[in-house]
Amino acid sequence: MVEQQIRFNDGAAYEEMMGKWSRLAGDVFLDWLAAPKGLRWADIGCGNGASTQLISDRCAPAALSGIDPSQGQLDYARKRPVSSLAEFTLGDAMDLPYPNASFDAAVMALVIFFVPDPARGVAEMVRITRPGGIVAAYAWDMPGGGFPLDPVLTELKALGMTPPRPPSADVSRIDNMAALWTQAGLRDVETREISVRRHFTDFDAFWHASTLGATVAPTIAALPSQTVTELRDKVRARLNIAGDGSTSYVARANAVKGQVPD
Incomplete structure (x- = not known):
């Protein structure tokens, strides 16, 4: 099967699938x-505004800009309360439409592995951030099995399917992220692992949230109903189901931060 390209255009579906995970890690x-x-603040690859809203809620920014290549995601972001403060722009992480040194902090939330040339994306964040400012990111540990949808993707692969994969998935390794930040000339580079647990009322809620949007929905939609049932059973067997039917899952992300040299 030809590997699918992941494109997020449905902000509401993304919110249920990944936005809630994003806030936990954020x-x-x-x-x-x-x-x-x-x-x-600049929120690069802001998607549907989940991280932008969190920055507004948590950090009392003086100014806040979000940029993303998906108009559908931005349409959803503009419906959030943060839209009264934030400026949302359609654009590319590798060619940011901002002047040099125009922000105090530039961040990427669950984005770096979607940037075709991650080094160029980091260089652009450095360019738009003032000397002494913060450049930081976090990304699911894709190679290490930290992705929230990993139970579904693993079982799809076992069925002979080719699960969708970000174009730069390996960049989410913690050593690769540290190397990117160091090579970009940032100082005081630090990394850390982030582990978060999301609770679901039952397996159906986990399945629903994990099969929305562009990540796995097209693959599952093409499967025969009997195969989908088999897939569901195998995914369920990977989870711990509590006596009341609820379940939870732990995802892991790697984070990196550094400062622009004076």
Whole structure:
């Protein structure tokens, strides 16, 4: 099977599938950054605005800009409360439409592995951030099995399917992220692992959230109903189901941060 390209255009589907995961990891990420209030923030690859809203809620920014290549995602972002503060722009992470040194902090939330040339994306974040400013990112540990949808993707692969995969998945290894930041000339580079647990009322809720949007939905839609039933059973067997039918799953991300040299 030809590998599918992942494109997110449905902001509501993305919110249920990944937006909730993003906020869980984002809370830990922002605690770790410990950025002062009143900064000018750039949220690169802001998607449907989940991370942008979190920055607004947590960091009291003086200004906030989000950029993403999906108009559908941006349409959803503009319906969030953060839209009263944030400016949302359609654009490319490898060619940011911002002046040099125009932000105090530039971040990527679950984005770096979707950038075709990650080094160029990091260089652009450095360019738009003032000397002494923060450049940071976090990404699911795709090679290490930390992706929230890993139970479904693993069983799809076992069935002979080719699960969708970001074009730069290996960049999410913690050593690769550290190397990117160092090679970009950032100083005081640090990394950390982020583990978060999301709870679901039952297996059906987990299945629904894990099979929405562009990541696996097209693959599953092409399967015979009997194969989908088999897939569901195998995914269920990978989870711990509590006595009340609820379940939870732990995902892992790697984070990196550094400062632009003076």
